[in-house]
Amino acid sequence: MTDFDSATPIYLQLAERIQRQIVRGDLKPGEKLPSVRDMGVQSGVNPNTVQRTYRELEAMGIVETRRGQGTFVSENPEVLQTLRESLKRAEISRFVEGMKAMGFSDAEIIAGLKDHLTEAEGRYEDD
Amino acid sequence: MIKFEHVGKRYLKKVALKDINLELKPGKIVGLIGENGSGKSTTLKLIAGLIQPTSGVVTVNGRRVTRRISEHVAYLSELDEFYGFFTVGEMIAFFASQYPDFNREKAEEIRRFMKLAPDSKIKNLSKGNRGRLKIVLTLAREVPVVLMDEPLSGLDPMVRDAIVKGLISFIDLERQIVLITTHEIKEVETILDEVLLIKGGEIIGHKNVEELRDRENLGLVEWMTKVYAGDCPPTV
Structure with a gap:
């Protein structure tokens, strides 16, 4: 399990981690993010918090949620x-x-x- | 929903809880933290119907809590209440026979996740594996309220990690409310939605954990230390 620092909301720290993974290329454009529950287990975080992270990334245009399919990294260069x-x-x-x-x-x-x-x-x- | 209205509890002359007012909504994992003897376990036992309040009313989904609330509330005790001659599989079967809401398939899934062999005798299980088994039995119940009294206490870091991940994997956050008492604040902090801080039988703080970080830049341990020391106005 990875640590979070205690002064910043966890959903923002998780969002930043995902952004770094995208910039590093660990997550490719168009790639599917783990489900909310799986991401929760991987990062040791409450699924409600993961949900909020995904919503935040979606509002920034970095990921998009496709109904019934999941959340994907944006393909917009x-x-x-x-x-x-x-x-x-x-x-x-x-x-x-x-x-x-x-x-x-x-x-x-x-x-x-x-x-x-x-x-x-x-x-x-x-x- | 769990509701406390002016709830007090005395054990003979000792006051365990004083005039508690509280509302907890489904879809959340709530941590109940505070010193030893502050009233954490008493709070859980009142919701589980294991004890009755001296004054005030406790309701779960609008029903006044009695011993029969166990139909709607799963309670993980701090103690081990197992029959040693049972195997893990027999214990699961026994629970399935006691609770109509017990989901056998889910129990099997959690058992595998917790890496417990079905044919191990309970008396031969390590403390860590008994802790894991308790999680299997508690989370396999499809009930609106799950109460866990010190699920991590006295267990090694690997077991604690498995239990935290088990919670994330198997709690039904669409429907359930989970209330956990613990001293292992750092380990549960990332899975809590809300926290209740209790001291001397009174709830001296009730916070959303992310808002606490957002607005006050405080993690749970720092906040608890501050409120306990009285530097910080408690908000209920």
Whole structure:
């Protein structure tokens, strides 16, 4: 079972997990998501909460529910591109906030990031 | 629906519950948390009809609770109340003979999920497997109200995980209301819809678990600690 942090609603944390799976390609466009109950068992979450996660993702256009068939990842390339962009921004702003909180300047952050990427070259090979 | 109206319970001179007013609706998993001796088990026993209130009224789906409410309420006791000479399969058959709402097929499905062999003698089962068997017997009943008194207590993490997953898999959230007492708050937190916090026989908090995170950025343990310490206005 995977852990959730305690300050954020679980349905949002689960939604973010699914979004990451989509961006990583673990869930492909048009692929069916597990049923509410199966997703509940997999993630150790109340089925009511999973239902809410699916509704939330549907409202964002990321998934669509087909009557009697289940919930599917959107096949709309624009939606997926937007999702990719917004996850990127979110991750970067988390990182930058943390760096600024420790007192690093913009220049230091950029230089540090460049160094890191050069040193780590090849270490983050695409799967 | 479960309803408490001005319910009090005394055991001789000891007050166990004071003037409880409460409404719980179907389709939810509700956690009942609080210190030892705060009144959790007493609350469940009142709903199960195992004890009667000293004052006030408890109703389940509009019926005043008596011992006969067991037709509508499944109750998992904190204690083991098994016949040791039965096998797992015989125990399931015995329950099926006692409760008309007992679903044999569902019981088999849950038994397999819990990896219990039908021919194991109950007296030879480990504590963890007795805990699993209790879940089989409780969740196989098709009743509107399921009460579980400390289903996780004293069990190892693997058994606790199996029980939590069993709950997610086999509760009928279209129809049932499930009330769980526990000290293992972290382990049930992700499966609870609502939580009731009880202290000294009074309900000092009743919350939707996701709203608590959303509005106050608090997990259950933090909230419980805060309310118990009195830093946080309890909302009922």
